[in-house]
Amino acid sequence: MLHFPAWKVFLIVAALVWGVVMALPNFVNTDSVPFVAHKGVNLGLDLQGGVYLMMEIDPDEVVGNRLEVYAGDVASDLRALRPRLPHRVNPQARTLTVNLLGDDVEANMTRALESIRKLNTPVAGAIGGSRSYEVTQSGRDRILITVPSTSEEAMMKDALGKTMTIVRRRVDPDGVSEVSITPQGNNRIILEAPGEADPERLKDILSRDGKMTFNMVDLSPSALAQANAGVVKPGYRLLSSFDQGDMLVKNIPELVGSDIATASQGFDEGNRPQINFRLNSNGSKKFARTTANNSGKFFGIVLDDVVMSAPRINEPIYGGNVRITGNFEMEEAQDLAAIIAAGEMPAKVEFLQERTVGPSLGEDSIRAGTTASLIGLALVAIFMILAYGLLGGFAVTSLAVNIVLILGALSGLGATLTLPGIAGIILTIGMAVDANVLVFERIREEQHAGRSPMTAVQAGYERALSTILDANITTFIAATVLFLLGSGPVKGFAVTLAIGIVTSVFTAFVFTRWLTSMWMKGFKPKKLAI
Amino acid sequence: MLLKYWPAKTNVSFMKLRLPAALVSFVLLLASVATLATQGLNLGVDFAGGSVIEVAASETVTVQAVRDELAPLGLNETVTDATGTGTDSETVIIIKFGSVDPAMIASELEGVPEHKQEERAQQEANDLVRAELQESFPEIVIRSSEAVGPKVSGELFKAGITALGVSLILMMVYIWFRFEWQFSIGSVAALGHDVLLTMGMFSFLQLEFNLTTIAALLTIIGYSMNDTVVVFDRVREEKRKYKKMPDRQVVDLALNGTLSRTLLTSGTTLLALLAIFFLGGPVLQGMSFALIWGVIIGTYSSVFIASSIVLLLGMDLNKKPAEDVSGFQGVGG
Numbered sequence: 041m042l043h044f045p046a047w048k049v050f051l052i053v054a055a056l057v058w059g060v061v062m063a064l065p066n067f068v069n070t071d072s073v074p075f076v077a078h079k080g081v082n083l084g085l086d087l088q089g090g091v092y093l094m095m096e097i098d099p100d101e102v103v104g105n106r107l108e109v110y111a112g113d114v115a116s117d118l119r120a121l122r123p124r125l126p127h128r129v130n131p132q133a134r135t136l137t138v139n140l141l142g143d144d145v146e147a148n149m150t151r152a153l154e155s156i157r158k159l160n161t162p163v164a165g166a167i168g169g170s171r172s173y174e175v176t177q178s179g180r181d182r183i184l185i186t187v188p189s190t191s192e193e194a195m196m197k198d199a200l201g202k203t204m205t206i207v208r209r210r211v212d213p214d215g216v217s218e219v220s221i222t223p224q225g226n227n228r229i230i231l232e233a234p235g236e237a238d239p240e241r242l243k244d245i246l247s248r249d250g251k252m253t254f255n256m257v258d259l260s261p262s263a264l265a266q267a268n269a270g271v272v273k274p275g276y277r278l279l280s281s282f283d284q285g286d287m288l289v290k291n292i293p294e295l296v297g298s299d300i301a302t303a304s305q306g307f308d309e310g311n312r313p314q315i316n317f318r319l320n321s322n323g324s325k326k327f328a329r330t331t332a333n334n335s336g337k338f339f340g341i342v343l344d345d346v347v348m349s350a351p352r353i354n355e356p357i358y359g360g361n362v363r364i365t366g367n368f369e370m371e372e373a374q375d376l377a378a379i380i381a382a383g384e385m386p387a388k389v390e391f392l393q394e395r396t397v398g399p400s401l402g403e404d405s406i407r408a409g410t411t412a413s414l415i416g417l418a419l420v421a422i423f424m425i426l427a428y429g430l431l432g433g434f435a436v437t438s439l440a441v442n443i444v445l446i447l448g449a450l451s452g453l454g455a456t457l458t459l460p461g462i463a464g465i466i467l468t469i470g471m472a473v474d475a476n477v478l479v480f481e482r483i484r485e486e487q488h489a490g491r492s493p494m495t496a497v498q499a500g501y502e503r504a505l506s507t508i509l510d511a512n513i514t515t516f517i518a519a520t521v522l523f524l525l526g527s528g529p530v531k532g533f534a535v536t537l538a539i540g541i542v543t544s545v546f547t548a549f550v551f552t553r554w555l556t557s558m559w560m561k562g563f564k565p566k567k568l569a570i
Numbered sequence: 571m572l573l574k575y576w577p578a579k580t581n582v583s584f585m586k587l588r589l590p591a592a593l594v595s596f597v598l599l600l601a602s603v604a605t606l607a608t609q610g611l612n613l614g615v616d617f618a619g620g621s622v623i624e625v626a627a628s629e630t631v632t633v634q635a636v637r638d639e640l641a642p643l644g645l646n647e648t649v650t651d652a653t654g655t656g657t658d659s660e661t662v663i664i665i666k667f668g669s670v671d672p673a674m675i676a677s678e679l680e681g682v683p684e685h686k687q688e689e690r691a692q693q694e695a696n697d698l699v700r701a702e703l704q705e706s707f708p709e710i711v712i713r714s715s716e717a718v719g720p721k722v723s724g725e726l727f728k729a730g731i732t733a734l735g736v737s738l739i740l741m742m743v744y745i746w747f748r749f750e751w752q753f754s755i756g757s758v759a760a761l762g763h764d765v766l767l768t769m770g771m772f773s774f775l776q777l778e779f780n781l782t783t784i785a786a787l788l789t790i791i792g793y794s795m796n797d798t799v800v801v802f803d804r805v806r807e808e809k810r811k812y813k814k815m816p817d818r819q820v821v822d823l824a825l826n827g828t829l830s831r832t833l834l835t836s837g838t839t840l841l842a843l844l845a846i847f848f849l850g851g852p853v854l855q856g857m858s859f860a861l862i863w864g865v866i867i868g869t870y871s872s873v874f875i876a877s878s879i880v881l882l883l884g885m886d887l888n889k890k891p892a893e894d895v896s897g898f899q900g901v902g903g
Contacts, residue, residue: 086853094722098686239715240697390686391693392722394715400626401713408851416845420838427573427834460782463846463854467789467861470842471796474835478800481831484573507803510748514799515792517740522788525733530785537789 042498042557052554055546056441062448081450083234084458084532087406089399090234091242094392095207097227100133101387102199103187107136110159110173110185114138117155125152136173136185145181152183163194196226199386204229207389209382210245213374229389239396241375246389249344250379252300253293254327257340257350263288281340281347283367289340289347294330299323301360303381305374308365313373315364317380324360332356343380409462416466417443424473428480429569434555435476438547442472445543450536458532468540474511475548478504483568493568494560501553508549516541576830584825584873585818585881591874595763602770609773614780615716617730619669619723621696623703623715624652626660631707636663639706644674645695652852662713665703669720670695689719730784734765737788741795749802756879757798760871764794767867768860782857790864793839797832797872804828805877809885817885821877836869 044052064070066080085092111131118127118138126142138156140148153175160171172191178184187195204221207229212219220232236242258264258276267278267288276288303317319327330339331353340347341364349364368376420439424432446465450457483500491499516538523534615622625636637649647667653660672679672687678694679687696717703710718726738758746754765787772779804824812820840862847858 096721237712240700243693243697390689392689392719394693394696394717396712396715398711398713400711401624405851405853408849409854412846412848412850412854415849416842419841419845423838423841459853460785460857463850463857463861466842466846466850467839470839471793471835473838474796474831477831477834477838481828481834484830485827488579503807507800510799510803511796514741514744514795517744518737518788518792518795521733521737521740522785525729525736526781526785530781533782533785537792 042494042501042553042560044554044557049554052550055445056551058452059441059445059448062452063444066447066451079451081447082454082456083402083406084456084461085232085234085395086397086459087402087409087457088234089237089397089402090232091236091239092393092395093231093233093239093242093246094224094394095229095231095246095389096392097196097199097203097229097387097389099192099196099227102195103134103192104131105387106172106195107131107134107185107187111136113159114156114185117159118152121151121155127152134186138183138185140181140183149177149181149183153177156183156185163191193226200227200229202386203389206250206382206385207231207246210250210375210378211242213378213381228392235399237396237398239394241371243391243394245375245379247391248379248385249388250297250382250384251344252297252380252384253342254295254299254330255293255340255342256290256330256334257338257347258288258290259338259350279340279342279345279347282349284347284350287340287347287350289342293342294339295319295323295326297380297384299326300380300383303377305370305377306363308363312365313368313370314366315368315373315377315380317362317364317377319360319362321360324358327360327362328356328358343376348376405459409459413462413466413469417469420469420473424476430559431476431480431483431556431568434552434559435473435480435548437555438476438552439469439472441551442540442543442547443469445547446536446539449539449543453535453539455535455539456532457536460530460533461536464533464536464540468537468544471515472540472544472548475504475508475545476552478507478511479548479552487568493565496568497556497560501549505549508545512541512545573830580826580829582826582829583822585822585878588874588878588881591870592878595871595875598767598770599763602766602773605770605773609776611769611773611779612776613727614778614783615666615668615718615723616781617723617727617779619692619718619720621665621667621670621692621699621715621717623665623696623699624662624713625665625703625707625710626662626713627707627710629661631661631663631710633663636665636703636707640665640699640702643695643698643702645670645699647699665699667695667699669723689721692717692719726781730781733784734787734791737791738762738765741791745795745799745802749806750885752880752883752885753802753876755883756876757795757802757872759879760798760868760876761791761794763871763875764790764864764867768864771863772860777859778856780856782853783860786857786860786864789861790868793861793865794868794872797835797868798876800828800831801825801872801877802880805880805885817881820885821881825873825877832869832873836865839865 061076064076065078070076070078108131111129115129118125125148128139128141130137130139138152140152156175160173160175163170163172170188170190174186174188176184200223204223208219208221211231211233218234222230224230233242258273263273267273272278273288275291277291278286279289281287299319299322301318301320303315306314306316308314334353335355336353338350338352340350342348349366421436424435428435443465446468479500482504483496486496486499487493519534519538519541523531523538526534633649633651640647640649645667647665650664652662652664670691672691675691675695675698678698679690682690696715700712700715738761741761742754742758745757768787768790772783801824804827805821808820808823843858843862843865846854847862850858
């Protein structure tokens with residue numbers, strides 16, 4: 041137990057050097073130093089401040105939206121059938137019903153089913169050709185269309201992926217901040233935005249549908265007055281506008297969100313914030329046609345059923361550059377540009393949990409945590425040296441190494457240090473000496489039984505090993521469960537606890553033993569003073 | 571050094587005390603169940619749903635002023651003064667309210683579909699209070715805020731309790747595998763004892779029981795197990811050494827053999843925990859309190875509860891051929 045061949049010494053030293061190299065950036069700026077890590081421990085939101093948001097998309101809404109699109113396709117295909125096929129398409133929450141009307145229902149049924157099934161796409165990524173929709177005949181004249189569970193799963197996966205992309209584009213349009221967006225389960229997204237202090241702004245940006253359309257507007261006072269009196273011009277609807285009161289907007293849009301390529305915030309001639317956007321080639325063509333045909337009229341840029349701007353068309357516009365001017369605040373214009381550029385959400389997100397920590401609280405926590413760790417470490421060190429003298433000193437040295445290794449491992453693994461995680465480190469400080477204590481107590485017993493120091497130390501380590509392993513494996517089990525079932529800061533605690541267990545067994549059992557063996561070989565003590 | 575003065579061989583008859591200890595534990599367990607049944611746990615917002623907003627301001631903002639400003643919102647909030655927990659001398663005020671019923675803020679929820687109102691209510695109320703605070707007291711700084719809707723809080727609580735149950739079972743299996751079934755029952759009974767007494771303490775003092783408390787409970791389980799395993803290892807060893815010795819003496823021998831280690835480890839752990847309790851700031855205070863209490867209870871239970879149960883159930887370590895631990899020897903080198 042006390043003999044260390046060269047390769048073991050090498051491994052021990054290598055582990056120490058690795059720990060120091062990994063932990064270094066936590067103490068000094070290593071940006072200009074080659075061959076060492078440059079990034080310290082990631083601080084959790086509770087330490088560096090920021091916003092945590094948990095949001096959910098509603099499966100009913102995702103399925104409903106998809107069914108609605110399918111309903112549109114089905115309706116237009118059935119309308120196009122010749123000879124004509126009288127029918128009514130009726131979308132409900134999770135089923136789509138098609139009723140066949142008129143006389144020749146039996147013959148029409150076959151044609152209708154064929155036409156609807158042709159539209160039925162295979163489930164993305166599914167094996168065995170399962171289809172997105174289940175189309176069944178119900179009764180003599182009715183077709184029921186539902187979404188089977190495999191297809192719903194695929195739809196949710198698709199919607200979650202799309203939503204995550206849109207969330208990222210809206211929150212971090214320039215891709216520069218350290219926002220983390222992670223899925224949870226099949227319908228939840230967790231957003232962590234370090235440094236952000238305003239959860240309301242994030243919620244505002246994310247709760248928008250982001251549905252953008254260009255519709256013709258009718259600004260004639262007479263039509264508006266009639267609409268206000270309750271008689272809305274057919275084919276039009278009344279929408280509120282950003283800064284000009286209600287407006288009559290044509291139902292069928294000229295351009296839709298998918299015609300937009302990019303959007304960004306810019307400035308107008310008076311240096312006021314505006315939103316610029318570029319249409320893609322398809323959108324540009326449509327826009328050129330619309331502007332050419334409607335000279336002198338007004339068109340509205342409508343975002344989530346609010347007319348953002350309604351400029352007059354003076355001449356045909358080619359090239360696809362459009363802008364929205366208005367009385368925007370700088371931040372408002374930036375957020376709107378991000379929303380337009382990100383595109384439309386597949387379903388509205390609902391917020392389930394919000395946690396915000398301001399930067400000052402984070403700083404306080406770091407300071408308190410650091411003070412507590414240092415004082416705790418000092419107390420334990422004094423205690424150990426008082427109790428065991430020189431061997432206690434070895435244990436304290438290995439404790440210091442332990443902390444460096446924990447920090448190194450946390451930095452190297454890219455783990456996140458949270459406030460409970462700091463508590464985990466302090467707890468490890470207290471518990472790490474346990475392995476040493478177990479060994480030292482054994483040594484003490486052996487020495488009392490009349491063994492020489494060398495054999496006493498040897499036997500002490502041998503006999504304490506299985507106890508140390510048993511004891512630490514059980515704590516490791518608790519840490520693993522905590523990691524798997526915990527969330528947020530608690531996960532951080534579990535990670536530091538688990539890392540602490542591994543490093544403390546290593547430092548107590550291997551590193552202290554090595555120190556002890558070097559000392560015993562060098563000094564050959566007649567009696568151990570413990 | 572100083573440990574020289576600690577006797578190398580103590581001779582305390584722990585098992586003589588097992589009946590009084592069992593009585594004490596029984597009374598404490600009854601008391602815990604009683605307080606849990608009558609007072610219940612003071613669940614934190616992460617488990618019960620609700621909001622907590624912590625603000626810092628200069629002395630001009632008083633708790634009363636905040637109360638007056640928020641009262642018209644009708645959220646039944648409690649406003650407390652937590653000055654002294656923040657940096658320097660600024661005033662810290664904590665505003666807390668439970669799950670918000672959609673009817674309480676009906677005007678904010680206009681147009682929200684009914685099945686979404688319940689979740690939305692909490693978030694809207696939180697935003698409302700934040701906005702109100704920032705508007706009425708411009709000098710205020712929001713240090714932290716948390717809003718947990720009913721869906722998540724239910725799940726978090728379930729996940730927390732599941733975590734406790736799963737780790738208890740895993741440990742039971744591990745101990746069974748390494749020792750005998752009697753040991754596995756003894757150790758898990760001791761762990762259950764620790765968890766129940768800690769929850770009882772939290773209920774009795776009405777301390778906030780939240781996700782961090784669950785983390786603390788799991789750590790207590792790990793720690794108490796650690797202690798128990800050390801004693802059991804020694805029991806097994808002594809039993810093999812003194813095959814003819816009555817079980818009671820064997821257990822006493824093992825407990826005495828590990829006594830100095832038990833006290834030393836508890837001592838260092840408590841020192842570290844006391845440092846967090848007094849210096850770690852308010853967020854860690856609840857957690858470190860649970861841990862301190864757990865270390866004390868855990869140490870007691872591994873000496874008295876776990877060992878007495880093993881004694882009660884009887885050991886049959888001799889029947890099997892000695893199961894050597896040499897399987898682990900290679901690891902240490």
